[in-house]
Amino acid sequence: MTDLTLYITNKNYSSWSLRAWMAMKAAGIAFDALQIPFDVAAGNPGIKAISPTGQVPVLVHGDVKVWEALAIIEYIAELFPEVDLWPKPAAERAVARAISLEMASGFRALRNACPMNFRRTPSALAVNESVIADVQRIETIWREQIARSGGPFLFGAFSAADAMYAPVVNRFSVYQLTQNADSLAYMERIQAHPAWIEWRDAAQAEPWIVPGYEV
Template identity: 65%
Template sequence: MEGLVLYIGNKNYSSWSLRPWIGLTAAGIPFEERLIPFDFAAGNPLFRDISPTGRVPVLHHGALRVWESLSIMEYAAELFPDAGLWPEDVGDRAMARSISMEMLSGFRALRNACPMNIRREKGKIKLSEGVGDDVRRIEEIWRDMRRRSGGPFLFGRFSAADAMYAPVVSRFDVYDLVSNEDTLEYMSVVQSHTAWIAWCEAAKAETWIVPEDEV
């Protein structure tokens, strides 16, 4: 089997790159990482050469190109069914996919108001309408899934669903958006994972700077 090659953007800023990277890393799925930094505002022309959308992340597997974070993890889960990217129970898998799709398609107010920036100094900002609703819904998801599974992650052990919400952990922390004990406990669990620590250390070591209004 040819190896997997995952193309990503800046670790400090690229929330969509973080999702498959931390999912595959946490599951122990082998892949080669290739980072192509953003070159705002024009974008990096190299993205067009590697991805049909001109964006990252994108997974190369031989001649195959798989783009979009959730699709990348779905493909990796099929290649490595014993890696545990998704929960074993069929009902849990359905729930995990449901909340992952909700992350994929929703929470735009939070994303727009609070772009991922791991190096950003922690502190509150003036939030636009709708951010509070997004925060409350995400907290509800985290609380309900962990109570259902018994934790510590959303479905017991780390899964693709946790990977999909990983950038939100950074946003909640950096922009100081939450104070609920259950929420903070889940965030602490994610932030203690070796894959999370490795990504954040690499992000903090980067020297590229992108203005927040261009992220």
């Protein structure tokens, strides 16, 4: 047991769980992950028992309880400054936080139309103009940041910003939302990350299917 416990739910569907989990895992931080599967029909009582918002992820550290993926990442970054969850230069760190907050608060058309789903057989999905606009904005972020940093990730080394966009990689892949070579190359690098592979394998092995989360 460690003194950090991250509460998550179904790995196949929970994009917010993936963000916090992957940031911590990629940084080599020791933590316990406790999974509370969705129980939508009953109102998710297990999640509500641990989370003040009724949602996950939630990080528990002694008497401290932190909810919301980006807040968890910030807490971990302050707790372990040596792991460089954010880029070191102040200007890059500010941009990394800006695009991470944009991910946290935006792209609702994409989220609603294309739920994260690691078990989905990749196939194209007809999407509306709002989803296309979200895809284009995300690809612009990826392209500009990798051009500035030189890659392989958004700010050179893997950072919290990459973890924040990791669920989008699944969405772009399984719904075949892009054919852009630069985007596909970045997606391949994320999908080759050991933390991604560990999460993907666990997600695909889960027995649970939640109605309404399958597209």
